Amino acid sequence: MANERRRMGGRGQMPVEKAKDFKGSIGKLFAYMKQYHAAVAVVILCAIASTVFSVIGPDILGKATTELSNGLLAKIQGTGSIDFTKIGQILLFVLGLYLLSTLFSFVQGWLMTGVTQKVCYRMRKDISEKIDRMPMAYFESRTYGEVLSRITNDVDTLGQSLNQSITQIITSVATMVGVLVMMLRISPLMTLIAVVILPISVTLISLVVKKSQKYFKQQQEYLGHINGQVEETYAGHTVIQAYNKEKDMVQQFQETNDTLYHSAWKSQFLSGLMQPIMMFVGNLGYAAVALSGGLLAIRGTITIGDIQAFIQYVKNFTQPMQQIAQVLNQVQSMAAASERVFEFLEEAEEVQTAEHPLELANVEGNVDFQHVSFGYQPEQCVIHDFSAKVKSGQKIAIVGPTGAGKTTMVKLLMRFYDVSGGAILLDGHDVRDFDRHKLRESFGMVLQDTWLFQGTIMENIRYGRLDATDEEVIAAAKAAHADSFIRQLPDGYQMELNEDASNVSQGQKQLLTIARAILADNRVMILDEATSSVDTRTEILIQKAMDHLMEGRTSFIIAHRLSTIRNADMILVMKDGDIIEQGTHEELLERNGFYADLYRSQFAQTA
Incomplete structure (x- = not known):
């Protein structure tokens, strides 16, 4: 928010963001x-x-x-009347x-507002569709x-500025030109006197702006600092109290x-x-003109x-x-916002x-990794030479230390990124030969970070398959062992979940996402650290739900808790972007290698 305030500018002569082009x-x-x-x-x-x-009016x-004054003079002199x-x-x-001026002003305002809102609507629509691509x-x-x-602040800034600036510039310029013509028509000498006053006003205002600019800049900067401090303090108030840092935080806030x-x-x-200043100079102008x-x-x-x-006319000349x-x-704000949007x-x-x-009528779930290599940056390779053959219905666990490339393999499988070398095959076909959307319809995901939206529990589970009936949603919840807690x-x-779904526990959130995945009924399942942030009792419940979810499906399980993947058909042990070991749980323990050391270290920690 602080950054947005600095970017948007504010009252008076606060600096606004300028477009690069x-x-x-x-x-x-x-x-x-x-x-x-x-x-x-x-x-x-x-x-x-x-x-x-409007200009002709005065x-x-x-x-x-003039007619009134002439009539009064004639009446006084006895030669006529008003x-x-x-x-x-x-x-x-x-x-x-x-009235005509007001009518034309109303029409232009009505038309410009309509144009502005249509442009903003179209921009939001284009941005929303762009996000999906x-x-x-x-x-x-x-x-x-x-x-x-980009969707909120920039489009709003653009809309407000567009609506006001175009008509205001046209009106102001037309007013200035029209007023100047009318003033010259009345008296060139008085016009010269009125125009000479303007440079004085401009000079004085320029001095004030130049002097105030640094203070406005500092104000915006420290407004950002103070907002950041308040946000940090409220977010971490428990830690601040635990370390008795209240006085330090108050002192820091006081200084800012x-x-x-x-x-x-x-x-x-x-x-x-x-x-x-403007009024003073304006009054000087009025006095000189009078x-x-x-x-x-x-x-x-x-x-x-x-x-x-x-x-x-003098008043109408300075106002524009x-x-x-x-x-x-x-x-300037409109140009900067426009630049960011485009x-x-x-x-x-x-x-x-x-x-x-390619379009496959029925996806079986056979996956073949053939010498896959990949790097997020061309010069930094994350996966070096990954090869594995997975048969339909197998449960594959991928384990290894942080940064080994486990989640990266999942992203490659779903084509969030494309491989740099080698190939990934689904049912014998390179995943790059599929339409991305069609390919992802074959995959279901349950992640460590659960995502639930504001809405009912029924709507959140139905998100897995929007045409599902209430009975099918309830059946999926029962299969995920979520039905009992939902009914309570x-x-x-x-029940309406709030914006961040904080009115249910972390374990309950995970069961709801598993129910959603069961309802979607995808052929290939990906479970990324799905039990890492829950207690042991909830983990057992989630594990049962996951076992039901994986029945008859090809499954890839990324896990740090090795106790959860003992029954996997094959365990791939990754380190530094390569598979260094593969086999069942018992086979890997017998080899007494990296996996065995990893497994024993976990149980030593929990002992």
Whole structure:
């Protein structure tokens, strides 16, 4: 969150993230919006029309003031009276102009909001579909928050900026041009006086911005630090209390908070000076315009109504400049967000389908590893020469120390990665000849890290096969030895799991994932450390569920607890990316090699 706040910027003149390629990012965004170009063109025309009618208003209103002043003067002199009919006609005409301006403004706002939301909807849809086509390597090299921010923060930033910036820039530029034309039409001299005041305002504001920028940067930096400290403290409060570090943490927080206070105070104070400076300079402009206008009116060069209109135009001339300055930050944010979104959409995709993909009507589950080699990086080989032949229905255990390459073999089998050398065959066919989605339909997985979503227990188990009936779901739960504990929970199968499924225990979560795998009924099962994070009693229960799950299926079991794989048909012992031993549990113990040492060391630890 802290990083996102730093990236997004904030109030006043806080720095915003800038795009590396501003022009290219904006170009890609408008190319992406190609189907909405006609609507955007109508928006531009409506914005210009709204501005034109709004700009003409003060000039026409000035004529009413002139008519009123002339009528008053004539009445005083006894030569005439105030023509209220004409003044009423002028006012009605001005009212009509402003109503038209409002109507065009409403239409452009309505159209632009629709275009923006459609673009955001399409972007979220494209990103969501892109995620399904991305290789596993992309997600393993980035945090979840980074990917999530593309869908949430970046698209939201882009949408808000797009909705406001385009119409605001068009309106502001059109207003400035229109007002300048009207001011020159009334009095070139007064226009020169009004324009000369602007550089003074710009210079003063530039000085304030330059002075405040470092404090805003420091404020954002320490806002991130303080959020990080609070998050760490709450997450690890048990450890902090256990080691009596409360005072140290409070002191550390106080130091960071003190720095944040001083930088925030200075940045906000300097930012607060901008409005008074603008008002002061603006008032100088009004005074100069009023003085010069009065002199010109005395000479009969301009009318009183022209002075009134001109003062309104001076205000309307400086306001668009402020708006453009604010919008430029939004455009920078929009370009940066656009760049991040398109970077993601242009990432290399996983090749899903072979040129002529194979489809097997019935997968038997014979797996053959033929001299497999692989490295996540070309120069770093993780698997050197892995060979093993697995028959349908066999239970294969893969054991070895951390980093031996056990989980990597599973990722290769399911084609989350492709082998660098050798081949993996399923029923005699290279797995690279299958469509990835079709291939993965043959595999079921139960992992150490259970994944359950917010929903009922029934829905979580049914995720294994969405067309399963309630009876089939309950039968799968019974086979996984989960039915008894489910019925004891409030609402049973209809109990709602919370966001992180913390309202059931770790062992119960694992039984639910096994029930899901049983319901899916895949021919090849992969169990990766499925019992490593539960107690011994729950492990026995899970082991029974796993035994039922593996019946008649080819199974690959990755386990650190060697007691759980004694009955495996074959145990592959891996070390440094190679199979150094293979055989049954009894055969490997008789050889008195690496597996025997590993097995004895575990029982020595538990003795």
